[in-house]
Amino acid sequence: PFAKPVEDNPDLTERFQLIVDGMEIVNGFSELNDPIDQRQRMEEQERKYRSGNQEASRLDEDFLEALEYGMPPAAGWGIGIDRLVALVTKSHNIKEVIAFPTLKPKS
Structure with missing residues (x-):
């Protein structure tokens, strides 16, 4: 729920994954910084959690x-050290x- 949608196509998000041998090693995305959109997404996630x-x-x-x-706008990526070791x-x-x-x- 934290990835920012593509400006001219909200069905897509600004994110990428590095897949090696069928395993996700890196995951990165632009952070959604619209408080209204983020609240709606988090409320939906909370409903799913409570269900x-x-x-x-x-x-x-x-x-x-x-x-x-x-x-402010932010982006980042994370590497799965456990996945890299595997x-x-x-x-x-x-x-x-x-x-x-x-x-x-x-x-």
Whole structure:
């Protein structure tokens, strides 16, 4: 919900991914800095979360307030070190290289 839409085509976002051997290594995008649009997206994500989608983003009022004050345009990218290690070691599953796997609560 944080990627900025392409100005002349809102169905697309300003983002890229570097895929190597079928695995996402890098993810980058321009940050959405429109507070109204971002609030609508975050509220939709919050509804999804409350409906049981634990992967959905939560509503972040502090972030939205920062946008309202006029957060400047921003962009960035992130590299998945765990994914890079999996690629270099030719691991079949990313779980083989994660030092501290995320634990999910018991259902």
